Amino acid sequence: MSFVKKNIVVGVSGGVDSSIAIYILKKIGFKIIGVFMINWEEKNNQNCNIYKDFHDAKNICKKLNIKLKQINFSAEYWENVFIYFLKEYKIGNTPNPDILCNKEIKFKIFLNYAIKNLKSNYIATGHYSYIKNIKNNFFFLRSYDKKKDQSYFLHNLNFKKFKSILFPISFLKKKEVRYIAKKLNFINSKKKNSTGICFIGKKKFNYFLNYFLNIIPGLIITKNNQIVGIHKGIMFYTIGQRKGINIKTKNKNKKPWYIIEKKKTNIFVVQNNKHCLLFYKNLIAKKIYWIKNKLLLKSFKCFIKTRYIQELILCIIIPIDSKYIIINFNKPIISITKGQYVVFYLKNFCLGGGIIELNTFIN
Structure with a gap:
């Protein structure tokens, strides 16, 4: 298939990955339009890197003689991502807005905009993932650089849209991307990877949540129901957290406290035995999405990740009904x-993937 003179819209972030994606696509022969997406607006926001990122994006596009448009999707982000983000934190869960942003904004609203408004044949981004086309049958794979692979964040994309999506750097390692950028004298060749939620920037996460949610302090208890402290708000804490718990009660064994459970009653439970109470033998997942339609018909073995930076864990998946599955791990996960x-x-x-609903401790 020839891509020469095909129209493609590239999501340009100002980072080195999307910059090299543009460079590769131009070498292939695509007609390229760069789009810089604004997904968050806030008055007098000096903390987000959006201004620096846009400056870098303009610099790269000018250097490569590519048109750059700025598109504001902040209203769509609020409606499709941020409301869910707040709802989950309010009930004590820990959502991942990056996954929802990819699904709802970058590879749905942005893709539709590129095809309908910019008359594009494809969109592309600087993600480390790989879409494989075998006789017009599309599969989603991990990238060549397993340490940077981002399939975890992209697992619930609509597979019917794969024919319109390209990931140009999927065959490169990060160090190779930086090497090419350095050779091309790109302004962002040494730019650090973006982490966390960009619109929060340098703000403290607690202050950010406090602005949008009604924060209610609550009790900190042990597994034996002993009260050992008061927390600032259950949404500020995560399972496995050790630092910043604000417990003044001393342990006899002088070991640190770890959060092992968050209750709907605005209470969280701590223990000081990390090795027994932070490891899990299975979980129940809901809202399951299979890339290849109804893949799950009976129990089968596969590998899983419960976090982005994690080695693959062997497991057995057991269907409960159309909404839930049980996942039994081959070895405990922390x-x-x-x-x-x-x-x-x-x-x-x-x-594909699903949302973690329940897990069971190792006894």
């Missing part, structure tokens, strides 16, 4: 968090 995502793999193929 610090599984309700509201986060579990993603399924078969070798390098990403099968």
Whole structure:
């Protein structure tokens, strides 16, 4: 298939990955339009890196002689991502807005905008993931650089849209991307990777949540129902957290406290035995999405991730009904968090994922 003179819209972030994606696509022969997305607006916001990022994006596009448009999707982000983000934190869960942003904004609203408004044949981004086309049958795979692979964040994309999506750097390692950028004298060749939620920037996360949610302090108890402290608000804490818990009660064994459970009654439970009470043997997941339609018909073995930075864990998936599955791990997993995502793999193929609903301690 020839891509020469095909129209493509590239999501340009100002980072080195999307910059090299543009460079590769131009070498192939695409007609490229760059789009810088604004997904968050706030008056007098000096903390977000959006201004620096846009400056870098303009610099790269000018250097490569590419048109750059700025598109504001902040209203769509609020409606499709941020409301869910607040709702989950309010009930004590720990959501992942990046996954929802990819699904609802970058690879749905942005993709539709590119095709309808900019008359594009494809969109592309600087993600480290790989879409494989075998006789017009599309599969989703981990990227060549397994340390940077982002299939975890992209596992619930609509597979029917794969034919319109390209990931140009999927065959490169991060160090190779930086090497090419350095050779091209790109302004962002040494730019650090973006982490966290960009619109929060340098603000303290607690202050940010406090602005949008009604914060209610509550009790901190042990597994034996002993009260050992008062927390500032249950949404500020995560399973497995050790620092910043504000417990003045001393342990006899002088070991640190760890959060092992968050209750709907605005109470969280702590213990000081990390090795027994933070490891889990299974979980229940809901809202399951299979990339290849109704993949799950009976129990089968595969690999999973419950966090982005995690080695693949062998497991057995057992269907409960159309909404829930049980996942039994081959070996215990530490610090599984309700509201986060579990993603399924078969070798390098990403099968889909679901939202973690419940987990069971190792006894």
